[in-house]
Amino acid sequence: MDTLLSGVQYVLNLGPTVILPIMIFFIALIFRVPAKKALRSAITIGIGFVGINLVISLLSSNLGPAAQQMVERFGLNLTIIDAGWPAAAAASWASPVAAILIPICLVVNLVLIFFKVTKTLDIDIWNYWHFIAAGATGYIVTGGNWWFAILCAIIYEVAVLWMADRTQPMVEEFYGLKGISLPTGSTAAFGFIGIPVGWLIAKIPGIKNIHVDPETIQKRFGIFGEPMMMGLILGIAIGLLAGYDVGAVAQLGMSMGAVMFLMPRMVKILMEGLIPISESAREFMKSRFKGRELYIGLDAALSIGHPANISTGLILVPITLFLAVIIPGNKVLPFGDLATIPFYVSFVVASRKGNILHSVLAGTVVIALALLMATDFGLVHTEMMKGVYEFPKGATQVSTLDMGGNFFNWVILKFSQAWAAIF
Structure with a gap:
């Protein structure tokens, strides 16, 4: 098992920019795409993900220090550190159940497709870490029950595939992703709460008729409403909140504009790269x-390339820090996952058809709940991170918004605790 786990971890350490093109290539061949065309599409997709990761890295490397400065400036004193999704993913892959759960989750997906339970073929193997995290949660809480860990991972996977199917028409219409669904664990879980919350907010008198989207902003404010200018303005605002000097504020503004x-x-x-393969899959x-x-x-x-999505995510960064201070019972200091907020609100933004105001209000409610769930997840999350994460000085526990504040995973936590109490 150790040898198998080491081999799996070696492959996964190559990252999605290598794993995804390989998966895409073989799936394209299954769908009768000519080999040359399949190879070109796979490489193009890999290059696209390299580019996306570079931009996300630019976002993370600039937002992280700004958030830290805001924490120091306003004297926030919270004992559970948000370690961020990369640390949670690393802990998931390092868990004892990781190697066995990858093939199990893949087979479960194929069986569900065969029996018409789902329409989504989840080839995003890298993001299987969300399923594994659910399994690892069950494993830790029950004291090493393998069968229960497998059950938890499958329950989580089914929930994510269900959300991916239900949101696909919305994703196709709003993001223009024809034949594509988004079975990313955190996106599905945050959307599960965020979509109905957004629907309720859109019914509130006085708010329901206010529509603020990138197109409206650009039409009203001209050049200052363009996406890059919106990023510049939001970056400057975050820099000022962080107490940066003029030069650092300008640098952050330019980075967010970029x-x-x-x-x-x-x-x-x-x-x-995706379009030829999705069309071939549909015809097949x-x-x-x-x-x-x-x-x-x-x-x-x-989905996060949409201006409404990134704008909503950036606006929610200072709001998240403010919520962490004022919410009774919260002990999580948001940090590592602040740059990941656009992933969390992806379905919310699409459901509100790009209305930034409604999306921010819904996102505020969802983030508030996520902070409380992440606080509750602290002990188990900390146990899971031991040996794979260097705890910051002064931190008694660690958690994440992505895993600990994830509603599906929190339900798995409660299910595991109930099982452990009974059996």
Whole structure:
């Protein structure tokens, strides 16, 4: 088992920019895409993800220090550190159940497709870490029960695939991702709460008729409403809140403007590779399974290039820090996952058709709940991170918004604790 786990971890350490093109290439061949065309599409998709990761890295490397400065400036004293999704993913892959759960989750997906339970073929193997995290949660809480860990991972996977199927028409219409669904664990879980919350907010008198989207902003404010200018303005605002000097404020503003400008172009490159394969998959299903429809499940990174999504995420950064201070019972200091907020609100933004005001209000409610769930997850999350994460000085526990503040995973935590108490 140790040898198998080491081999799996070696492959996974190559990252999605290598794993995804390989998966795409072989799946394209299955769907009868010519080898040359399949190879070109796979490489193009890999390049697209390299570009997206570079832009996300630009976002993270600039938002992280700004958030830390805000924490120091306003004297926030919270004892559970938000370690960020990369640390949670690393802990998941390092868990004893990781190696066995990858093939199990893949087989479960294929079985569900065969029995028409789902239409999503989730080829985003890297993001299987969310399923594994659920399994690891069950494993830790029950004191090493393998069968229960497998059950937890499958329950989580089914919930994510269900959300991916239900949101696919919305994703296709708003983000233009034809035949693509987004079975990213955190995106699905935050959307599960965020979509109905957004629907309720859109019913509030006085708010329901206010529509603020990038197009409206650009039309009203001209050049200052363009995505790159919105990023510049939001970056400057965050820099001022962080107490930066004039030069650092300008640098942060330019970086956020660059994120808003570059992200849609990176997604466009990725889509250039995806379209031929998604079309072939659709034709393959039509010719062999009449009346069947198949969605290709990919990373929610495909959605964060939309200006409304990034704008909502950036506005929610200072709001998240403010919520951490004022919410009774919260002990989580948001940090590592602040740059990941656009992933969390992806379905919310799409459900509100890009209305930034409604999306921010819904996102505020969802983040508030996520902070409380992440606080409750602290002890188990800390146990899971031992040996793979260097705890910051003064931190008694660690958690994450991505895993600990994830509603699906929190339900798995409660389920595991109930099971452990009974059995």
